[in-house]
Amino acid sequence: MGNSRVTLRRVAEIAGVSPATVSRVSRGTTPVSPEVRDRVLRVIEEHGYKPSHFGRALAERRHGALGLVFPGLSGPYFSELIQGFEAEALETGDSVLVLASHSRADTDATVLDLADRVDGMAIHGGTVSTDTIGKVAQQIRVVVMASEAGPAQASVSAANDTVKDLTRHLLVDHGYRRLAFVGMPDGSPDVTARWQAFLAAHKSARRKPPAEPIRVGLQQSDGAIAAEQLLDRDDRPDAVVCANDETALGLLLSALGRGLRVPQDVAITGFDDMPMAALVRPALTTIRQPIRELAATTARLLADPLDQPAGDIVLPTELVLRSSCGCGGVP
């Protein structure tokens, strides 16, 4: 590799000025006389000088990088998350270091290691122990996504209580009697909140408590796994509230594959409103959350130099009624 990079001092030497002047020209902080400036710029151009991140990071005592930690799951949710975060980081000239290793056992150690390579860290709920989050927050700025904030950190999440509206819609408007919930409440804070809302809706509609949730993950394949537990048994539920669209689609696919009619035989709902939700037949009733905005807000909070008070931002979500719950015409 021809990595014989030109250094600032070399540029200074060639241009016949001091290193300090080159630095000033390069970053444009302090005024420099036009002629000197031009001369230095020409040398920079000719020799392809680019300031090294090493030196700059050391001198400025900041990495120019933000960390993003999340469970390494697939699906549009996380890919939107990455992109939204990254787009915002680019805006401020920061790089993004991701940690998607779901291995969990060594995640905590890895996160601590990551903590001194970045200026701030976004941690998705349910990936790292609160203890570790606390330690990281002592070193750098931390924002928790899709989860309640710890005492010292800010957090950004989307309103999960819209699940209450959705559940009420199923119970009251459609009159379904046996609802099931697909998702692992202890797995992630988001799912916990949605399960709670599901419970609360039953209570406020004076129905008896629903059955235990079908404890599966958040991937599409988990929806297929849930199908085996839900659809083949005698007392099949007449409506299923899934923790997210991925599992809802997995379940829907399995239901159709079994020859069941949706929503006539079983109604299905999701959460996220990913692109596929509107395209599928029957179109999926779900709750729209602003994933990109969630990620962008998080990144902004991390990059913003002014010390935000550790507050909790909750972005609004919206119930989207389509046909998979029984609304509208025939699918």
Add this chain to the structure above:
Amino acid sequence: MGNSRVTLRRVAEIAGVSPATVSRVSRGTTPVSPEVRDRVLRVIEEHGYKPSHFGRALAERRHGALGLVFPGLSGPYFSELIQGFEAEALETGDSVLVLASHSRADTDATVLDLADRVDGMAIHGGTVSTDTIGKVAQQIRVVVMASEAGPAQASVSAANDTVKDLTRHLLVDHGYRRLAFVGMPDGSPDVTARWQAFLAAHKSARRKPPAEPIRVGLQQSDGAIAAEQLLDRDDRPDAVVCANDETALGLLLSALGRGLRVPQDVAITGFDDMPMAALVRPALTTIRQPIRELAATTARLLADPLDQPAGDIVLPTELVLRSSCGCGGVP
């Protein structure tokens, strides 16, 4: 923040030794007498000293980080890719910087910027112009994934020509007459190779050339879009070869939603063998590729200090026959 970190010189001062000795103890490169070593270690422990990445990176002239550039698509393929890459990088103590911002005009510029924050870069085929790849390769080591290598870089990909076997299976073993291909050949090198294999199979089976491909992306929703173009028309194909499992599942879902039987009314195949492929009904006939290994191999090539000759590694893939092509019993 209490980021009043203890520096190496401070440790040296407290322990009453020279900075050099602390460095030696800290990295364990040079022998140090046991008593001094213990003393220094105790100070390090007590004051929670951790070497700064700034200083270390500057002195060692390496970042301890690898870059990963890929189109910001969703789905298990890319999430496996990230995780496989990351797991391998962790092994050698490297961090991973990702760039997932596709569909951005300035991606090339961003890639160049990333190039001087990392020691090596993995670039997924179809994301960056070959011109830019060349520029990056002048600075740092580059490995191209899922694409032919440029002249100067190494590459790692999976065998796409198994699509030829798959296509022949559909044409010859099952006797399908009107095959369709879903995927945009010019979009990614992988899809190009699969389309070529699809064509080649037709030729070698002495069939007339197939119809133009349905040019859609690689997401599940693209499969649903393809469904609108394929399934509603009169001369519906009797078998569809999709560029990947995501689109195949999108198509399958749409087909079932339309009341079509798979494979009786239309056979569907994919590529990847993601978890969902085996779970869905009918189970998806597909081609298994070792995504994780692909990513891990790439990372290893980047981290390995010995200069690999710029070669092209092609990992084997395997045809997986399930029921969506018409094999096996009733779905």
Add this chain to the structure above:
DNA sequence: CGGTCTCATGAAACCGGTTTCAACCGTAAC
């Protein structure tokens, strides 16, 4: 014409590690 103020510039310290080089110690060999 002298004094003060402003502005551009260079010298040098600094960020936090690593590494080379030389000095120093004690021991073994002659």
Add this chain to the structure above:
DNA sequence: GTTACGGTTGAAACCGGTTTCATGAGACCG
């Protein structure tokens, strides 16, 4: 008793920028 040697250790240079501080030149004012 002196020399040679192996093993520890510290001083200092270095990695590549940024920034403070001081200096000198020129402009402006009285």
